[in-house]
Amino acid sequence: MSLTQLLIFLGIALGFRLALSLRPAAEGGRGWFLLTVSALAVFWLQPAMPIRNLDFWLPLATLGLAVWGWIFTTPREARGGRENYTALGVLAGVVLAVALTRFVSLEGVITPSRPPQLGLVAAGLVILAGVSALWMRFSSPQSRWLSAGMAALLLLFLAIKVPVLAEGVSAGLRTLVGQSAARAAASDLRWLGFSYIAFRLIHTLRDRQTGRLPLVNLREYVVYALFFPALTAGPIDRLERFIKDLRKPLETLSVDLMAAGPRLAMGLLKKFVLADSLAMAALGPQNAAQLQSTGWAWAALYAYSLQIFLDFSGYTDLAIGLGRLFGIQLPENFNAPYLKPNLTQFWNNWHMTLTQWFRAYFFNPLTRSLRSAKPPLAIPWVILITQLSTMVLIGLWHGVTWNFVLWGVWHGLGIFVQNRYSDWAKPLAARLEDHPRLKALAQGGGVILTFHFVSLGWVWFALPTAADALRVFRVLLGL
Incomplete structure (x- = not known):
């Protein structure tokens, strides 16, 4: 639009x-x-x-x-x-x-x-x-x-x-x-x-x-x-x-304007000012071909991470604001996903309606099927199969190319590893409850780690071929 x-x-x-x-x-x-x-x-x-x-x-x-x-x-x-x-x-x-x-x-x-x-x-x-x-x-x-x-x-x-x-x-x-x-x-x-x-x-x-x-x-x-x-x-x-x-009957015009106005203003700012400005420097097929230094590669990657969030969440703000003027309260789609301390929470707050759709119509039925299998699969295998297949399907929904498959595998394996680590680290997490500063430090470290994992995953998403993505990874790593 x-x-x-x-x-x-x-x-x-x-x-x-x-x-x-x-x-x-x-x-x-x-x-x-x-x-x-x-x-x-x-x-x-x-x-x-x-x-x-x-x-x-x-x-x-x-x-x-x-x-x-x-x-x-x-x-x-x-x-x-x-x-x-x-x-x-x-x-x-x-x-x-x-x-x-x-x-x-x-x-x-x-x-x-x-x-x-x-x-x-x-x-x-x-x-x-x-x-x-x-x-x-x-x-x-x-x-x-x-x-x-x-x-x-x-x-x-x-x-x-x-x-x-x-x-x-x-x-x-x-x-x-x-x-x-x-x-x-x-x-x-x-x-x-x-x-x-x-x-x-x-x-x-x-x-x-x-x-x-x-x-x-x-x-x-x-x-x-x-x-x-x-x-x-x-x-x-x-x-x-x-x-x-x-x-249901409409609210008064003043009530709907008070609710819609800030969302529309925020959407305009995100999508047509910030996202469009970042797009000039963000990672993409043309910019990727010109990247030579590690510093500029990371700058382009950070710009793309912010640009895709601002563009997509800005459109959601506009849709919610417009919908409200017609009396329709569309569901939220983003809730500060880049500030979440692990990958599971990121996906619970990024494009939420999409992940909820896949959870309801694919992930949950597949999980129930695998758990009721005879003989039953071990829980780690159930988690690996369901998370990996769900994320690959989400990738394919964006486009049926190898890069979107690899992006789905990247996130599916990432969620599996994070899930297994979180299960192993439960005793440590419980002990941190008595140490607020250490807990805040661990949360901050989780946010930084999750943001960079997601950002690196955008390399697969932003580029058309695996060869292009691998070249950018080499530049990012200074190889």
């Missing part, structure tokens, strides 16, 4: 709240307003694509996935009703309105490029409506359908994240629209917010499978899945928490 886009969203939010303050009876339309704006934002925030009209078709596919997620998680008897059909009509209207902008300009108005011809858009809507109607008629929220939905989302994730698969998909799409397949590249498929949307949809599919998902209408489900402040980079909210805010 650019600064211009953010300011426009902020203007929309303030205009909406001012209109409600003049006409409080219109508050019942908040859900419909959020549905419309979030659907438009999916098109508007989508970056430009080298494949013709893909910056229109991918947002349309996003809307389709959200509708299908609701169909799969909703009992048949709850799928009808005037409100649900009205929501479908609003979404179709947004799509047609965006398509009609092709007659306003030769360039894109909402989408980065000019939308496709109306006949193609109509055909796309008919196909989506036909598939949706079949699933509404024949599918049910049973385990096999829900599992199939989760598998389809994972396969789609792999198709756009695995470089060789993404390149093949790009070549096929280029051929379909009459462009040169020889110019296909994995970077052609930049699907806005897909990773976060997929996590929200998988959460609802899995919770329906286990009987924990509340019943919601289509409007509420789509607003949850596509809520525009959190669309591109989280936080990853839960449906049951989100709809409580969506259904």
Whole structure:
């Protein structure tokens, strides 16, 4: 989200709240307003694509996935009703309105490029409506359908994240629209917010499978899945928490402004002032190629560590502030992670909604499975397998490359070693309780050690290849 886009969203939010303050009876339309704006934002925030009209078709596919997620998680008897059909009509209207902008300009108005011809858009809507109607008629929220939905989302994730698969998909799409397949590249498929949307949809599919998902209408489900402040980079909210805010009355404008104002100001400072300034000196492919001295290498690494935190936590502040203006209290995502004394606490306070998602849907089920195995595995082996596999998956979620795998292994092994050390050092930690100064010294040493371990791990994260990362490690170590 650019600064211009953010300011426009902020203007929309303030205009909406001012209109409600003049006409409080219109508050019942908040859900419909959020549905419309979030659907438009999916098109508007989508970056430009080298494949013709893909910056229109991918947002349309996003809307389709959200509708299908609701169909799969909703009992048949709850799928009808005037409100649900009205929501479908609003979404179709947004799509047609965006398509009609092709007659306003030769360039894109909402989408980065000019939308496709109306006949193609109509055909796309008919196909989506036909598939949706079949699933509404024949599918049910049973385990096999829900599992199939989760598998389809994972396969789609792999198709756009695995470089060789993404390149093949790009070549096929280029051929379909009459462009040169020889110019296909994995970077052609930049699907806005897909990773976060997929996590929200998988959460609802899995919770329906286990009987924990509340019943919601289509409007509420789509607003949850596509809520525009959190669309591109989280936080990853839960449906049951989100709809409580969506259904309750708004606070007064002054109360929400007092809560949102400081978060928005802090987010602007972090993301667009501090993080953007640090980016010029931070470790990256271009800067890494020029590093020759150990001192400058450490300076670039420290700059990257601060830049990635300020950029990401700044976006979270902006998302939380914007959400609050619409009455939605998005969950926190960062809690001073670089000031934590060990790696476990770091990951409990860095991108918290992501780690909580993996803990709920992967780590905990895998741990229970391994502990109930016959014969049971030793506890250290359970810890090693679960921590290592969880962190590797988190790495792969960022991108299916060897560097992200190595970054996951780095943190998985680090958490395992820290866990084993903490277990061994429990008697020593107990004795430190009677010596506050020694305890504070040990805590400070833990913070410094953890920060440097995490910072060194960013080398794998920031660079495209293992060879680049190993070269930077050599410079950092003065070799």
